[in-house]
Structure formats: structure tokens, C-alpha cells
Amino acid sequence: MPAMLVLVAPLMAAPMHYRHNAPESPLDRRYVYHWKVLETALEKTRATHGDYVLEPGEVMTEARQLFELERATGSLTVVYQGTTPVIERTLWPVRIPVDRDLVGYRVLLVRRERLDQFASVRSVADLKTVTFGFGLGWLDGDVVRANGLRVVTGSSYEGLFDMLNNGRFEAFPRGAVEILDEWQARRERYPELAIEPSLLVYYPMPMYFWFARDDVGRSLAERAEAGMRLMIADGSYDRLFAEYQDQTIVALGLKHRRILRLSNPLLGPETPLQDRRLWFDPTTYQPGGRR
Template identity: 45%
Template sequence: MNQPGYKKNLTRCLLLLACCLSSTNAVAAMARVVYPLTASEDADSRYEYDWAVLRVALQKTEARYGPFELHQSTHPMSSQRVAQELFTPGGRINIFARATSPELEQQFLPVRLPIDRGLLGYRMFLVRDSDLPRFAAVRTLDDLRKLSVGQGKDWIDVPILRAAGFNVVEGTNYPGLFGMLSAGRFDFFSRGIDEAQREYRERRGVHPHLVVEPTLLLQYPLPLYFFLRRDAEGKLLARRISEGVEVMIRDGSLNTLFQQYKGASIKAGELQKRRVLHVRNPHLTPETPLSRSELWFNPLTGK
């Protein structure tokens, strides 16, 4: 047997095997993250910022956790369907973003870092233009309670507002809520600062009599979290996303993204000119990181 040739061929085989194993491991290490498409219509930009934060958080952690693929589900899902898909092992998504509740935090794995720095808890109203004088006359929560508020079915805002004494009318789907408001089924649609303004721009062609109410601001703590499946993949992704968002907080990139997506709406809302009405959120869990001031933004002070 030709020993030198044998050893040379053996070395080549081992190197080839190592390359194959390395390639296999690289493919296995690729994190595939799938978030839900929430509406079949074009006019639905509610979650663009959330997925931008997710992408950057994954990018910030590539050196430690490896490459990733970020995809949107191919079919639109209702909020109920989103939860069902994430709850089901092997479901079509493995992450969603939503205002938190004790039930969500028990059923799924939350990343307890508020994606939008708590901005969702500052609420402006979409109303019918003919009702503007009624809202201009509101001075207290008792005044506002005389008007009915619309929300999506099973949204976390529903129990918060009902606990505060409001008459809440629920709609079964998001696009239908604008039609319900136009038809007088309720008096105002309570939305986040940037949501109200974007939705007004997106919907005014179809609902020309809806406007953003200019005098009031309703506020309650409402953290928006990423949620993942409670399995090994979910725990790994939750750890990765948490570490990535923490990096974004420290290096300022979260605030940069926040200002890019939310800054214009905050400025346009002229919040300092509004009467601010506060209500409690009795549904926050003890783990809510309210003591970490760097996680929260106050749009009234700009800090």
C-alpha cells in the first residue's frame, strides 16, 4: 500500500467531511422567524415599526446567534388566528407583537421590553367630523364616559376601558371598525398617537367624514411586547431578541428607529395643547418593567 498517497487521500476525505458538516451546521443554525400578515388590504401599516425593530434586534445578535431569515406569513390572519397559530406546535408563525395582558404572558413567552417605548398607551380618537363640538366640551373622564368607544373584539383595551367605566362597543374585524364609526355604532375609536394619524390618512378616501379629534389625549400604561411560543425554539428566539433590543437601547438605535417611525406623528399630534385624561391599567403583571425609566417615552415631555 502506498502510505503517502493513502494518507493524502484520507486527509482530503476528512477535510471534505468537515466542510460538509460545517455546511450542515450552518444551515441548521439559520434562524427562521415568521411574523403574521394581519390584513389582506394594502392600507394596514400598524406593525411596520415592530417588524423593523425585530429585524434590527436580530441583526445586532448575528455574531453570537448566527444568521436569520425574516418572513411574513403568506395568508392574512385575524388576531384570534394569530394566537392560535403561535399556540400550535409547528404553526405557520413563531412570533407576534401585541399589547400585553396577563393571559398572553401566561400562554406565550413575552419579551418584556416595550417595543414602542409605551407610546401605545397614549390614545387619540378618530371621530365623525359632526361630533367635534361634543368632544371639545369634554373636560373630565366623566364627560368622556358619556360617549361610547369602539375597539376590536378581545383587544386588551376593552377590559381596561370597561374597568374605567366606559361603554365599549366591540367590532369583529379591524377594517370594519371604521365603517362602524362612520355609521354611528359608537362615538369614538381610541387609537395610539401614530395609529390615529396614519389611519386617518389611509382611510379618509373611503370614510371622508372621519377626523382626528384635536383636543383630548387618553393615557394608560400599555406595554407592547414580542410574544413567542413556549418551546425550545421560542426560548432561544426570546433570549436573542431580548439581547438585541437591549443592545439597541444602549447604542441608541432603538430611539433612532422610534423617531424615524413615530417622531413626525408625535410632533403633528400637538400633545401639549391637549387635555390629558388618565385611567389605570389594572391588568399589568408584576413583571412589567415600569421601574426602568430608559424603556419608556413620555410624548408630553419628549423624553
């Protein structure tokens, strides 16, 4: 009797699963660009790493996101976050600033009645009379406090706009990548809020993709980094930045604002500050992604 040939279909590798924090409200568009960067990186590695799933999980505070990822619970597998010594020890980073540190350039959302006050600001010392608002657990609050400035915290992202409107603090520093969408989405609800037109508060705040410090997390991180390196090499890192950010950069007049520089004591020694390809500079940037 002839031997029977048994054909076994090769097992398909399971797709790599990237689950991130969900938007906090229908108006929350802060991270649309950032997840597009990750999606592009994953597409560029499809041939070498296979399929993937990129999807939102549930809404979590930043503190809970880190808690869940550190414990590799599976409720999140990737977090978009700045760096601190603690996070560097407990999570696995891809040390490529996702938005070229555009988020480190802060434009102030203020009450219209305060615009004259901010127009007279010439130095960081002039900001010491100002109270700034941040979310509970946001790294920015720690950075601003470390520079001797006053901080008030709120328990929710949406609630911070109410707090500013009600005079609980005087300025809500928003990343240049964020503020236009935020203001336009809320201008009818908060007609007394305005974008301050002359100042740009800068502290280096590279935002990375972070993963669990286990085998699964490292494989997810390695794929994301490989894809982002391909993006840098083929120019799509710059092109995507220009596609999403040029209109904002021009509309906010970043090149012409007075830059007030703060230090960031949370930066680690492995921050890739010397690779200028990864960092936005409003004084030299040309629309179209040209540095």
C-alpha cells in the same frame, strides 16, 4: 497506502425563523415600525446568533395569533401583543415595550359632527356617555370596559372604520403611532371622519414581542431580547423611535393635549415601569429621541 483525508464541510446552522401576522389589507401599516425594530435587533445579533428569516405569515385575528403561538404550530413564531395574566402564563415575552408605549396614548377618531362634544370633555367621567369601538378580542376593549366606559366590538379592523362612519359608536381610540397613517389612507373614502384635536386618552399598554413557551420559542426570544438590549445601549432604540415617530408626535401635538388617564388592571408585576428609558412621556419628550 497513505490514509485518505476526508474533508467534511461544516454544516451551516439553519437560520432562525421569525414569522409574524400579515397586514390585514394594503392600507394596514400599523406594524411597519414594530417589525423594523425586530429586524434591527436581529441584525445586531447576526454575528453571535447567525442568519435569520423575518417574514409575514397569513392574516389572523389576535385571538387566533395567540392560539397558534400557544400551540407552537409554526404558522406564527412571534406575535406583537399587549400583556394579560393569561398571556404571561402561556407565552414567552421580551419585556421591552416595542414602541416605548406610544401606542398607549390614544387619539380619538370621530365623526366631524361630534367634534364639539369632545371639545367639552375635561375628565374621564365625561367619557362615560361615549361609546368606543374596538376589534373583537382586542385587549384595549377589556381595559376600557374595566374603567367603566362603554365598548362596541367589530369583527374586522377595516370594518371598524365603516362602523364609526355609520354611527355604530362615537369614538375609535387609535394609538398615536397608528392614527395619522390610518386617517390619511382613508380620508377620501370617509370624509366625515376626523382626528379629535384636544384629547389624549392614556392607559399603560406595553406591547411586547411574544414567543412560544418551548425551546425554540425561548431561543427566538433570547436573541430578540439580546438585540433590543444592544439597541438600548447604543442608542439605536431611541434613534429608530425618533425616525419613525417624531413627525407623528409633532403633527398630533401630543405635548399640548389634555391627558385623561385610565388604569390597566391587566398589567403584571413584572412590567418594567421603573425603567424610564423604555417609556414615552409626551410632557417631557423632545424630538430627536431626547427624553
